[in-house]
Amino acid sequence: xxxxxxxxxxxxxxxxxxxxxxxxxxxxxxxxxxxxxxxxxxxxxxxxxxxxxxxxxxxxxxxxxxxxxxxxxxxxxxxxxxxxxxxxxxxxxxxxxxxxxxxxxxxxxxxxxxxxxxxxxxxxxxxxxxxxxxxxxxxxxxxxxxxxxxxxxxxxxxxxxxxxxxxxxxxxxxxxxxxxxxxxxxxxxxxxxxxxxxxxxxxxxxxxxxxxxxxxxxxxxxxxxxxxxxxxxxxxxxxxxxxxxxxxxxxxxxxxxxxxxxxxxxxxxxxxxxxxxxxxxxxxxxxxxxxxxxxxxxxxxxxxxxxxxxxxxxxxxxxxxxxxxxxxxxxxxxxxxxxxxxxxxxxxxxxxxxxxxxxxxxxxxxxxxxxxxxxxxxxxxxxxxxxxxxxxxxxxxxxxxxxxxxxxxxxxxxxxxxxxxxxxxxxxxxxxxxxxxxxxxxxxxxxxxxxxxxxxxxxxxxxxxxxxxxxxxxxxxxxxxxxxxxxxxxxxxxxxxxxxxxxxxxxxxxxxxxxxxxxxxxxxxxxxxxxxxxxxxxxxxxxxxxxxxxxxxxxxxxxxxxxxxxxxxxxxxxxxxxxxxxxxxxxxxxxxxxxxxxxxxxxxxxxxxxxxxxxxxxxxxxxxxxxxxxxxx
Amino acid sequence: xxxxxxxxxxxxxxxxxxxxxxxxxxxxxxxxxxxxxxxxxxxxxxxxxxxxxxxxxxxxxxxxxxxxxxxxxxxxxxxxxxxxxxxxxxxxxxxxxxxxxx
Numbered sequence: 001x002x003x004x005x006x007x008x009x010x011x012x013x014x015x016x017x018x019x020x021x022x023x024x025x026x027x028x029x030x031x032x033x034x035x036x037x038x039x040x041x042x043x044x045x046x047x048x049x050x051x052x053x054x055x056x057x058x059x060x061x062x063x064x065x066x067x068x069x070x071x072x073x074x075x076x077x078x079x080x081x082x083x084x085x086x087x088x089x090x091x092x093x094x095x096x097x098x099x100x101x102x103x104x105x106x107x108x109x110x111x112x113x114x115x116x117x118x119x120x121x122x123x124x125x126x127x128x129x130x131x132x133x134x135x136x137x138x139x140x141x142x143x144x145x146x147x148x149x150x151x152x153x154x155x156x157x158x159x160x161x162x163x164x165x166x167x168x169x170x171x172x173x174x175x176x177x178x179x180x181x182x183x184x185x186x187x188x189x190x191x192x193x194x195x196x197x198x199x200x201x202x203x204x205x206x207x208x209x210x211x212x213x214x215x216x217x218x219x220x221x222x223x224x225x226x227x228x229x230x231x232x233x234x235x236x237x238x239x240x241x242x243x244x245x246x247x248x249x250x251x252x253x254x255x256x257x258x259x260x261x262x263x264x265x266x267x268x269x270x271x272x273x274x275x276x277x278x279x280x281x282x283x284x285x286x287x288x289x290x291x292x293x294x295x296x297x298x299x300x301x302x303x304x305x306x307x308x309x310x311x312x313x314x315x316x317x318x319x320x321x322x323x324x325x326x327x328x329x330x331x332x333x334x335x336x337x338x339x340x341x342x343x344x345x346x347x348x349x350x351x352x353x354x355x356x357x358x359x360x361x362x363x364x365x366x367x368x369x370x371x372x373x374x375x376x377x378x379x380x381x382x383x384x385x386x387x388x389x390x391x392x393x394x395x396x397x398x399x400x401x402x403x404x405x406x407x408x409x410x411x412x413x414x415x416x417x418x419x420x421x422x423x424x425x426x427x428x429x430x431x432x433x434x435x436x437x438x439x440x441x442x443x444x445x446x447x448x449x450x451x452x453x454x455x456x457x458x459x460x461x462x463x464x465x466x467x468x469x470x471x472x473x474x475x476x477x478x479x480x481x482x483x484x485x486x487x488x489x490x491x492x493x494x495x496x497x498x499x500x501x502x503x504x505x506x507x508x509x510x511x512x513x514x515x516x517x518x519x520x521x522x523x524x525x526x527x528x529x530x531x532x533x534x535x536x537x538x539x540x541x542x543x544x545x546x547x548x549x550x551x552x553x554x555x556x557x558x559x560x561x562x563x564x565x566x567x568x569x570x571x572x573x574x575x576x577x578x579x580x581x582x583x584x585x586x587x588x589x590x591x592x593x594x595x596x597x598x599x600x601x602x603x604x605x606x607x608x609x610x611x612x613x614x615x616x617x618x619x620x621x622x623x624x625x626x627x628x629x630x631x632x633x
Numbered sequence: 634x635x636x637x638x639x640x641x642x643x644x645x646x647x648x649x650x651x652x653x654x655x656x657x658x659x660x661x662x663x664x665x666x667x668x669x670x671x672x673x674x675x676x677x678x679x680x681x682x683x684x685x686x687x688x689x690x691x692x693x694x695x696x697x698x699x700x701x702x703x704x705x706x707x708x709x710x711x712x713x714x715x716x717x718x719x720x721x722x723x724x725x726x727x728x729x730x731x732x733x734x735x
Contacts (some may be wrong), residue, residue, distance in 0.1 A: 235693040239644045239730040251729045254697045277646055318735035433735065455735070466702045469692040486702075520735030564668050587703045625645035 003028050004534035007036065007070035008111045010616055012132060013126060016199050017058055017117030021132050026111055031206075032538065033622070036067035038094060039552040040112060041083025045092065045401075048116075055087035057175055058118035058196040064105075064164065064204065065414040069528075070510025070586070071106035071212040071291075072220070073273045075227050076517075078103055078291025079510050080164075080181065086190040087198075087427035088175040088352070088407050089452040093190030096289035096456075096507055097164075097181040101206060104162040105257045108208025109468060119200035124152065125262050137202035141171060144182035144345035152205045161258035164204045167347025167393040170197035174405040176352035176430070177395075180344055184288065184298060184314040188349040190429065190451055191407075215537030227516070227523060231294055234520045238505060241287070243276040244297035245318035245366035245514065247335060250275040251465065252318070253326075255486060256586030259431070260326040261381060262358035263424050263575055266435040266583035270331035274321050278333055301337060305479050308338040316340055322433035323354025328361055329381035341389055346395035353364035355405040355430035357390050358413065362422045368415065375399040424573055426453035427565065436576050436593075438586035439464060441492040444596045447570040448496060450556035456490045458499035459518040460492070470521040493600035501549030508552060551621045554613045567611030570597060634659050637667065644727045648682055649675045658720060659684035664698065665690070665716045667726070682730070690716050697727040 002009030002025065011021045034043050042064040053059040063083040070077055080102030086093025105113070108129050115125075140148050140288040162182055169177035170193030177193030178186045187193075196202075214220045231237060239247055246366040249271065250316035252258040256266035271462040272278060283303055291298035303311045316337065324330065324339045343350045357379075363369040371378060377386055377400055393401025403411050408430055412423035424431045429452025436443015441460035445473035449457040462471050475483060475494075499518070505528060506517045516523040525542045530538045557565075572593060581589045601608045605617030612628045634657040641649050648719075649671075657675065658667055668683045668690075685691050689705070696703040698714040705716065 236635065236730065236732055239732045240730065240734070243643055243646070243732075247730075248732050248735050250697060250727075251732065252735075254727055254729070272652075276643060277652065459734075461733040465695045465729075465731040467692050467705065467731045468729075481704075485704075504699040514734055519732075566697065584700050585697065587700070603679050 001184060002026055004031055004068070004536040004538055005213045006072065007031060008106055008109045009225055010110060011112035012110055012116065012127070014113060014115045014134070015117045016115055016123065016134070016151055016201060017120040019119075019134055029486065031068070031536075033548065034552060035505065035508035036111060037065045037070070037079070037081040037510055038083065038096075038504055040065045040508070041091070041094060042552055042555050042559070043080055044114060044183075045083055045085065046555055049085050051563050053085060055085040055090060055195060058116065058199065058321045060085050060195055060198070060310065062115040062192065062195050062199060062201070063112065066102045066106055067508050067510030067532055071103035072214065072535055073292055074224055074511070074531055074535070075231055076290070076293045076295065076512035076515030077510055079294065079512050080105070080187070080509070081507055082179060082187045082192050084192050084195045085449065086192070087173065087194045088191040090565045091452070091565060092450050092556045093192060093508070094451055095178065095187035095189045095192050097179070097185040097187040098293070098512055099162070099181045100291045101162040101164055101290045102510060103179045104206045104208050104527070106208065106212050107210045108206055109210050115199055118198065122200045122202050124203035124205060126156070127204070127208075129208055129210065130615040132463070133175065140202045142168060144168070145347050146183055146345055146466035150180065150201055152203060156205065158207060161205050161207050164192045164348070166196045166202060167395065168344055169347040170194055170396065172397045173197050174348065174397065175407045175410070176349045177347050178298060178349045180347055183344070185275045185290065185343060186349070187463040189351065189454070190601065193347050198403070208492065214535055223530055227527060228294055230522050231516050231520065234522050236520055237295065237440040240295055240297055240519060243280065244299055244316075246276040246279050246321055247451055249318055249321050252433070254584050255438050255464070256584030256589075257435045257442070257486075257582050258326055259322050259433050260356070261329050262327060262362040262422060263435060264362070265429070266438050266581050266586055268326035271326070272338060273331045274325045276332050279316065282333055283337060288502060290512070293512065293515055297514055298487065301336050303337055305568075306334055308334050311338050311341050313337055313341050314346070314507060317350070320350040320354070323351050324387070327354050328357040328387060330384060330387065332384055335384040335388070339388060342388065342391050346391065348391065348395055351432050352407060352430040353391060353394060356394065356408055357387055359408045359411070359422055359424065360404060363419055366422070368417050368419050373400070373415070394427060397402070421574060424575070426572060427569055429453045434593040435581065435586065436572060437581040437589045438583070439486040440489045440591060440596065441486075441495050443447055443497050443572060443591040443593060444492055444600065446501070447572060447593060447597070448500065450553065450560055456513060457503055459503055459513055460495050460496060460499050460517045461521060463492070474521065474524060487586070489592075489613060491598050493596050493603055497600060497603050500553050501546060504546060504552040505549040508548075547621065553625060554618065555626055557613055557621055558618070558623065558626040558628055561612045565611075567597070567601075570611055634658060634660075635720065635724075637720050638725045639671065640725070640727045642727070643732065644698070644730045645682060645728050648679055661719045662720075664696070664703065664714070664720060665717050666727070667720055694732045695729040695731045699725055
């Protein structure tokens with residue numbers, strides 16, 4: 001008998017090669033040491049997918065996991081986690097999405113679904129409470145994500161089914177194909193949609209009628225009320241609610257942190273045409289919220305007229321305004337929205353898609369690519385027609401799109417002729433919409449992220465805006481003023497380490513990073529610990545929760561080390577160290593990572609020369625068996 | 634008088650109803666005094682977005698002066714702009730809520 005509330009207490013193991021579906025009991029020790037979600041996936045990946053397993057082979061796992069807080073009435077508790085070995089980076093990979101899928105899986109009575117193998121033909125998994133079956137998806141293969149969801153809902157005559165689907169990009173194994181989680185959200189990064197496609201798995205469709213049980217309902221009710229009140233009283237809440245993540249675009253542009261023209265600049269001269277205020281005026285229809293979220297940062301947008309008239313989107317992110325806007329010097333907001341919808345339908349990560357196109361455009365600018373290389377395409381900055389064509393070509397691996405579908409690291413290696421200098425990636429993953437020259441903590445976060453270039457592992461929001469209130473509240477007066485200064489390096493390794501450990505917990509329990517934990521910076525270690533106690537009944541002092549976060553992050557690092565990652569891979573492209581930023585508040589700035597990395601490894605208890613967790617640190621975390629020192633690298 | 638361009642973003646745009654405006658100010662007026670002047674232009678409800686109850690700049694306001702971040706905890710030796718800086722003709726102020734996250 002599983003001892004904790006909050007969990008369904010069982011998960012599904014689906015072997016797509018044999019078609020066997022096996023319910024498995026959730027091990028109490030797994031919950032105690034890894035919580036769920038991200039931690040659950042990390043542990044399974046480490047146990048079952050070694051360096052000999054190719055990411056797109058049947059032996060890779062696709063792990064879809066929820067956490068114990070997911071599906072409770074707690075604010076922002078609608079997140080789900082997807083974990084697998086990434087075909088983009090070849091190392092640990094994960095992606096996270098909000099919406100309603102995660103809670104629905106819990107309501108159906110399952111904490112996770114783990115896929116292995118490869119089906120003989122396209123299938124989708126239907127989960128209807130205890131009834132679970134693989135269904136033929138041959139007639140769905142080739143459809144967009146939205147059409148797939150429509151077909152499944154119609155076929156099963158249930159409009160409330162929640163889906164996670166891939167589009168043509170995942171089927172064609174584009175290395176940065178994402179998984180669309182209903183129309184609203186995407187588990188976009190790391191190419192896990194390609195892993196799904198490699199398994200001939202078109203979709204997961206879930207419907208549940210149960211509920212998540214609570215260990216201490218009275219304490220939970222009080223906590224839930226308190227957190228909701230604090231979120232609504234947070235002074236930044238109105239701005240986040242009003243505009244969602246696009247609300248930061250103009251501010252990041254002023255900081256010089258809004259990647260433009262493939263990171264040649266951090267400020268876009270046409271920001272007022274693509275920022276939140278323009279977006280609101282042009283296309284806002286109404287606010288949308290994920291499951292149990294009082295922040296409601298999603299919006300329904302509709303292009304009212306013009307060549308893309310009638311196009312609707314259920315979410316537009318800050319990242320996409322850079323990737324498909326400033327990043328490729330495209331000031332046409334309507335075309336950004338249309339390209340965003342196209343990526344969602346085709347099942348592409350907008351960040352890596354946009355960065356792959358901006359990489360190609362800079363190569364064109366520098367004369368490294370010509371029409372001979374591109375099959376006749378011209379790649380001028382801001383060329384909307386070419387951009388939209390390329391998005392389709394990438395998803396379908398046609399012509400020059402086939403090369404860009406490999407991601408910038410592989411594309412640069414294939415092109416040669418100095419193209420590597422313009423491939424903006426870390427460990428093979430395209431860099432999102434931050435510039436370490438303008439915000440030191442983000443530069444460090446990009447390189448220490450266990451899934452390649454990423455802002456969300458550490459998510460150091462504290463120093464983005466240069467103001468000290470949140471820094472003081474979380475860390476104390478002693479870290480000021482540097483901790484709140486985006487251009488200061490001091491204390492940033494501490495901020496990044498704390499964010500990574502806390503983020504691992506947030507992704508493991510099923511909360512949202514944009515709904516109060518990092519954005520708004522309202523919900524922190526003591527709140528999550530208290531929520532876990534009230535929901536699960538597990539004793540969870542903060543010190544234990546911190547240890548769990550550290551354990552998860554260290555195991556991910558060990559996994560990467562096992563796949564050959566060392567300190568040498570914790571590096572930004574040369575541009576950030578050698579080309580002073582021309583932009584905004586960051587004008588004249590470059591970033592020197594090495595001193596921050598030294599301090600970061602020391603704080604982590606990692607060896608400074610290799611960047612690997614030391615044996616002593618691993619013993620402390622109960623991870624002796626994961627030691628990269630004992631395994632061939 | 635000097636002309637200073639002020640640009641409002643996000644909730645500040647909502648509150649003032651303006652995206653940008655050029656305001657006429659006495660020469661040498663400080664940034665802090667200029668913000669007080671904006672309250673006289675746009676009404677007292679703007680005050681809570683610009684100043685904390687104690688009268689200091691709101692911790693939830695971000696200001697750029699001529700594209701440089703204004704430091705609330707201004708250290709004169711740093712050379713960074715602070716609330717006491719004197720405005721000059723042609724200066725630009727950008728006012729944001731202190732939103733982060735992405």
